Amino acid sequence: MKKNILTLIISVFIGTSCTAKDIFTNTNLSLSDQKATPETVSLYKKLNQLTQKGYLFGHQDDLAYGVNWKYENGRSDVKEVTGDYPAVYGWDIAGLEKDDAKNIDGVPFDKMKQYIQEANERGGISTISWHFDNPATGKNAWDNTPNAVKTILPGGENHTKFTSWLDKAATFFLSLKDKKGKNIPILFRPYHELTGGWFWWGKGNCTPEEFKSLWKFTVEYLQKKGVHNLIYVYNTGSFSSEADFLSNYPGDNYADIISFDSYQNNNDKNGEKFITEVQNQFKILNEIAQKKHKLMALAEAGYEAVPDPKWWTGTLTKAIGDYKISYVLLWRNHGWQEKEQKMHYYAPFSGQVSEKDFVDFYNLDRTLFEKDIKKALK
Template sequence: MQKTFIILIIAAFMGVAYSVKAKTTDTNLSLSDKKATKETVTLYKKLQQLTQKGYLFGHQDDLAYGVNWKYEPLRSDIKDVVGDYPAVYGWDIAGLEKDDVNNIDGVPFDKMKQYIKEANERGGISTISWHFDNPATGKNAWDNTPNSLKTILPGEKNHEKFISWLDKAANFFLSLKDKKGKNIPILFRPYHELTGGWFWWGKGNCTPEEFKAVWKFTFEYLQKKGVHNLIYVYNTSSFGSKEDFLTNYPGDDYADILSFDSYQNNEDKSGEKFITEVQSQLKIISEIGLAKNKLIAVAEAGYEAIPDAKWWTGTFSKAIGDYKISYALLWRNHGWQEKEQKMHYYAPYSGQVSEKDFVEFYNLDKTLFEKDIQKALKK
């Protein structure tokens, strides 16, 4: 009798535990866009599954150019080093609002579309940011003239201009189709690094209420235009608390991934400051992500020119630690900058001092590159 009673209690407990787990999983799989395409929902589920295996490695402009080369078919500095592509590809659509042929980094939009399609065919994932011009002054994104963002709100003088920009973005997103004519899912990271004051949408240049209003308008307007292939990424620069991170947060119904950007600089040659900051911020957003059932990511990171031969396994891996993040994206490999008279790159290339260490980093179980995606999902 006593044994039967105990078994019944255990069975009941397991049933409750299972139902809670199932409920949590169902909640996790809910995208903010309730009309998201089947492919977009599938990608979001994949991202969640992959988080249990490791984190996806990403690289900005990876297929377009690298150190000492540009627009060579199927080439990638990452592939040159490890024989595999990154799992995530970063792109930026600044310039689209002005009908430019090329984006802010000189990448032709036609080529960008092709690269996104090629990556998607291989199982790669693309994320898009938008360093768009200041709508109030006509200057670039770094013109942080106060109250510029306010002018694009409904009823304000630059609202119609802003709508025309969103129309162009919508057309671009809808033009991204696979061979079957299905819209390719994109991780969209608008108004990035919002806790910094260097962009016209950043801290100190608008109120939290104004920022939230613009984010929500962007989200709702793109859906109104039929764009349902976006996973929305909320992104900050450095922050010191949950409250700081969430000051401009538009709400759980308007964002899908929580992220931040962090870079090591030459004043921190040991990387100790970088490791401490990234760990601290990951702890904060991990707790927020768990509470809100949101994925988390390091949306931009790096150490310019990577002078540390053991940076990948010695610093970057330690910074990520054991946190379950969706992806970490390294910034672009521009190469030589004539104006600044220096090299500008964030991932290794053949012959670079950290090349061997990057191969070790690639071989870690928790780092997922393009070939790893399908393998990880099958396990």
């Protein structure tokens, strides 16, 4: 059984009555949405408690498909290797704004809803991003034609179109209900990797003030529509300083988790660059999180096709180090990409070269998968 080492250590110094609950009450964490549902407030508290035990492991589209399979109920590449599901499930709602039946990765929205409900029933947590189309050009999220953001702010020529998109997102969020009819809490990560220039909302394609206005409008509009089951995740790409990270930050009343994305690539085969970058960014983020009383996360990470057999314990674990993060989410297991003629996956599957090391990673005290959540909160 995985142990809560930190609480044991603290107990030695300040008495055995110290619990994760006490640690939470001694912080000033509170959700930005003052009308958040009780279930959403409860999840935020649990996320904070769990940082005292370790960090949650997440995987994008985990239940929908994996390497060489799609839409098989109960299946998961992560579960086939470890015997346990991820603690966090990543999804994307791009396509919703166009009334598509499937999202940007081909996942039917009705199945996504089913998977979110099933995960929630087991105690799992879902996070949602939105790679939605450029509202000014009609092209995809990577069409970084400048000034699209300006056109969707109040008074802009695409503002009405944008609010209709938010209406569809609100309807989807409110449709996510558990068996008791309660709204399922979601970690919502809009406008992600905002410090990069590759998305229409990214750096260089709008001003910091325009971005802040967009973020605030989105949050306020969804809440006006009765959406109170979201925990808002502010997410950047790489950054070099506190000022850099906070340049587009909308304010403490509009964000609940602060995070960044970081990937290892093939010109960094031993992972030294990845480890250094993640460590440097967590050092900055940790100071911000303490000052602002926010949780922090590595919201996307990975090494495509995981060619390093010891990547999990030798690289990812070192990159996170001792920082108290809420979760790390690995990107999706698409499998073979015909157009690119290569394999595209980020978590191991049965027979993959890093499979054994991933089991060792799973067995670490600080890595929390789905079964660990309930154990850790006892």
